[in-house]
Amino acid sequence: MFVAALALLLLPLVTDDAYLMRIFATAAIFAVYAASWDLLVGFSGQTTLGHSLFFGVAAYTSALLNLRLGFPPFLTIPAGALVAVLAGLLLSLPALRVRGPYFSLASLAMPVILMGLIFSFPGFTGGEMGLSGITRLSGTRTGEYYILVISMFVLTLLMWKIATSRTALIFHAIREDEIVVRVSGINTTYYKMLVFCCSGFFAGFAGSLYAHFLRVVGPSTLDIMMSLQVIIWGIFGGVVTIYGPVIGVFILYPLLEYLRIIPDWRMLIFTGIVVVTLRFMPEGISNRAQDLLERQCPRCKERNIFLRKECRICCTDIGTCSRADRTLN
């Protein structure tokens, strides 16, 4: 993973192919977006089908502030992220009332409603054509690339910190059994709202970056496809990992772009790859890789990398473990 990160940082030094840099810069934005989805869905189990709400609302906020009031990017991006936090609070309201598939589909409603509003006021929001002419992030292409890639590293690192913190334990617990958590005296309402706000912040940050990178914001940022794509990336990469969805984006997004050489068959091949992958690795690529690379100690159930001959905790010999002992369940 470090090699891949380094390669991403060194990319502009070896090539100045604008197309390639554009693909990876866009993938960096979507990686943040997908990881924020994992924070919400993977960790706290609030399976949302309307994640594009955060992305779109922040993209529109940045675009409107930038175009109508002339704010520079370093003000509009935090503003977009903050509005997305408010959107997160709004989305958490149905999550407090309904659960499971009910919530998934209730969350689907939010971006559709917002899209209706955007179409209703075409003079202010640009309607179907969207808003264009947004300020660039930086004067040069390399500068833009580095801003996006470095903000991806910083933001995913932050999410990783949140995901490994003690608070995230409560998110895990809410996903597993919310009633037990409440019985244990934990204010689940607070933590559910918190995870929505966190996820909204990161997704909104990605949305604002997207607005300033593409310099066009249209209804496509709120589209159902936008919400569904992030789920495909996330589940393909592997949930409850933060890095899984990032890997998913960096595999699938360039792949989809590369398939442009055969435009008619592009989506069909893409969907074919996703179906075959998920059919045989329903837990996603990174979780599957982890299962293959790690084995479980038969004595203390600690997980070890496959290279180790003895367990790193209890020093039992694990070189001869059977395949059945290696898997988690």
Place this chain on the structure above:
Amino acid sequence: MSFPWKGVRKLWQLILINGLIIGGHYALLALGFSLILGVARVLNLAHPAFYMLSAFTIYYLSQVLELSLPATYILTLLFMVSLGIAVYQLILAPVRAQTSTVLILGLVLGIAAQELMLIIFGGQFRSLVRLAPGTLQLGDAVISNQHLLALCAVLLSLLGVWFLLFKSKFGIPIRAVAQDREVANLMGIPESRIAILTMAVSVGLAVIAASMVAPLGVIDPLMWLHPLVIVLTAVILGGLGSIKGSVISAFMLAFIEVSLVFLVPGAAFLRGTVSMIVMLAVLMFKPEGLYGVFMEGER
């Protein structure tokens, strides 16, 4: 929806007829979707794609190969049901335990079907041959026969499914598995075979919807997306697992949509939005949906 009623001057007649037909159409799809959800616990997002595929199969058999209509419908039904069972058995059933993976697979399969149709047939709008040409005089209104046929077929199939599920011996194991799969299994009901059977019924309903309702409008590879949103909304609004609820809310959403299109000029693009607002409002006050039932293992 087109305006094939020359004599209809009253708006309420338009709304009533269109609402009943569109509602029946949504109800057929929502019924199939909620059956397979209830019995196999599979949220099959590809369900409206089966509707789209059957419309194209009918188009291909009747207009390209020029088969006779009965042959077309029998072949379509056979082909689609076997396709549905194959998709369920080979792709969805093995990963059934991971609900989110099932969600994605269904969706991706739907997109794959859409892309395949785009490659084979192209994106232009086509129309199916009407089964019953001509019109019928009803009082002061003139209604096209195809609309009447669609209305009758939709209502008859809804009645048929109701009879099958609640009044025949055939429906007992299906309802038993939907109520509690483990106990049903213990009672000797072959749960996986019942799931396959349900999948066949659910795809069959999509074929009926396609053969009766699709000739009223145009068909194109993207025609499954709007029904997808409506079916999901209807199933949630009615309460997951409740067959009565999903049928009633499908009609409700259709009437909302149709009245919006006819009463508010230029608001056709808001039809999805309004359905969603209705669903959210209902969920706020009745989180389990209109006729919600609790499935085992949920709390």
